[in-house]
Amino acid sequence: MLRFWSGGNIARNKAMVEQLQRYGVMSSKKVAEVMETVDRALFVPDGNPPYFDSPMAIGYNATISAPHMHATCLQLLEKNLQPGMHALDVGSGTGYLTACFALMVGAEGRAVGVEHIPELVASSIQNIQKSAAAPLLKDGSLSVHVGDGRLGWPEFAPYDAIHVGAAAPEIPQQLIEQLKPGGRMVIPVGNIFQDLQVVDKNLDGSISIRSETSVRYVPLTSREAQLQG
Ligand SMILES: C[S@@+](CC[C@H](N)C(=O)[O-])C[C@H]1O[C@@H](n2cnc3c(N)ncnc32)[C@H](O)[C@@H]1O
Incomplete structure (x- = not known):
């Protein structure tokens, strides 16, 4: 697993953001601002060092993703998280990224978590x-909302931005359908070996896909399979 710093010695959310900038993970001022505004400590279960750059267990065989992954996904989606836009967070877990999305799209926009x-x-x-x-x-x-995120959340579709926080064996068709032309989805794809894929729906409805980096996420699966581990 990629990790940019270790030790539990980062005591403040702002210092975590500064570390992400220092290590070159974060270049966007807007993403820095939103990650400074949403204190990660409110989302990490008690007893864990909240600003440590690592995923952490949140129960139910799930994790909160590492700060560098949150920063990476926010940056990849930044242009599709402008005020007034619609964003879907599939596998919203602790709600951290859904909260960041909501601050970026604002009260005129819509941020939807499905878990x-x-x-x-x-x-x-x-x-x-x-x-x-x-x-x-x-x-x-x-x-x-409680739901199977593989089906998206049609009520507020189409979405300018879709983030999937768990690794899918393949990109769910419903999520592609709920992406707006001009929209972008960021989704880990694969089983043991996973790639973070960036899926752009072009204005003519065609799809372009590229791999951003190798990642390791928990699977996007059924509730029963996840609880059985
Ligand atoms: C790596 S965690 C990420 C959570 C979130 N991004 C965060 O950082 O707090 C993946 C989440 O996806 C959820 N998940 C897995 N399969 C799902 C499905 N089919 N529908 C909805 N949520 C799912 C898990 O329960 C887990 O909370």
Whole structure:
């Protein structure tokens, strides 16, 4: 697993963002601003060093992704997270990225999380309520739903940005269908060997796909399979 720094000695969210900038993971000012605004400590389970650059267990065989992966995905999607746009976060887990998306698209936009473990949906809502994205949850422009994310969330489609936080054996067709022309999806694809794929829907509806980097995510699967480990 790629890791940019170790040790639990980073004590502040801002210092974590500065480390991401120092290591060249983050160049976008907008992404730095949103990651500074949404304190990761509110989303990492108690007892873990919140700013350590590593995924961490959140129960139910799931993890919160590492800060460098959150930064990478936010940067890849930045142009599709402009004010007023629609964003879907599949496998929203702790709700961290959904909260970041919501702050980027603002009250005129829409940020939707879909997670298939009801307990994680409930705790993610509590996390978001403590965060800077709480007003957006209250006004309804941010919502988190229990569901099978492989089916997307048609109610608020089409989406300018889709992030998938778990590795799919192949790109789910429903997610491609729910992507707006001009939209972008970032999705880890593969089983043991996985690539973070960037899927662009062109204005004529055709699809362009490229691989950004090798990654290691938990699988995008059924709830039963995940709970059985
Ligand atoms: C690596 S975790 C990422 C969570 C989130 N991005 C975060 O950082 O907190 C992947 C999440 O995908 C969820 N997941 C896996 N398969 C799913 C499916 N079919 N539908 C919805 N969620 C799914 C898992 O329960 C887990 O919470």
